[in-house]
Amino acid sequence: MDEVQRTEKYAKRPLDEQRVAQMNQLLLPAQAALERDAPEPAQPIVLVIGAPRAGTTLAGQMLAATGGFAYASNFLARFWQTPAVGAIIEQALKIRDNDGIDFSSTHGVTKGWSNSHEFGYYWSAWFDRGQATHRLTPAQLAQIDAVAVRRSLGALEAVRQLPFVFKNNTWCTLQASYLAQTLPTSLFVVCRRNPLFIAQSILMARRERYGDEKQWWSVRPSTYETITQYSPHQQVVFQALEIQREMDDELRQVAPHRLIHAPYERLCAEPRHIIAEVVERCESSGVKLTLERTCPETFDSTDVRRLPANEWNLLERALEDYPAFRARIESQTWS
Secondary structure, X not given: OOOOOOOHHHOOOHHHHHHHHHHHHHHHHHHHHHHHHOOOOOOOEEEEEEOOOXXXXXXXXXXXXXXXXXXXXXXXXXHOOOHHHHHHHHHHOOHHHOOOOOXXXXXXXXXXXXXXXXXXXXXXXXXOOOOOOOOOOHHHHHOOOHHHHHHHHHHHHHHHOOOEEEEOOOOOHHHHHHHHHXXXXXXXXXXXXXXXXXXXXXXHHHHHHHXXXXXXXXXXXXXXXXXXXXXXXXXXXXXXXXXHHHHHHHHOOOOHHHEEEEEHHXXXXXXXXXXXXXXXXXXXXXXXXXXXXXXXXOOOOOOOOOOOHHHHHHHHHHHHHHHHHHHHHHHHHHO
């Protein structure tokens, strides 16, 4: 996916990116050796999915903070091509003892080496085939080496010896059925939220990250190119609704017992119950988890109107326009 110019606050550092990429290249032989000796994943793999701004980062942080799960940290994310090597270094240096998880983030990005990370470069290496959207076709999925995916995750599991939690909206949400088939031990924490609040947050993220509400941010559903023909306020509403619709299409192909539902209201009101449910599903497979910590009893909801009334009205009107948008998509499909 092409990178849009970011505002200074959110800009990447090209030289740092280049050096980390070079480091990964140098470590590839060690990663290959670890993968060669690793069994396929045996522990549960917990995938936190949902639309952007639906609470997925918080859900991932909640599970990571317990100490009962391994997870992709900001440190480990630097080793996107060599994750097992990165996990060994992280463990040897006791990186996760240095700072904790504070349950805060900005647009899904967290601070601190031990805080959770989307692991976007890692998942992009498997799923980015140069297509325009984040939902792959069956033909594109068939090009992925599923055995290599399992080998990579198996090597990572062999280091930590714990169930892994991955939070990734960008790719995992719209490839849930493929991941369920490819990773037999996988479970899914499914996050949902009122689409108006998702849309509001995406619109604000566009302005903050790019200085331009017309610039697309985050997940591109399969209808992305059609959505971009509408106004920014319509785009963000249609984006939220289409991601959740396509996620539901994926989840219809996944057995219900592999799903843990974590709508935003529940995530804020009873996070410990969600953790307990994930633990119960993991332990039902024969794994015994030891939790060292837990999360707060509740979290403050951010489901509040932050946009001016006239802009909020535009989002509500876009919600009313959605059936007509879907009718247009259906007519294109059948024409």
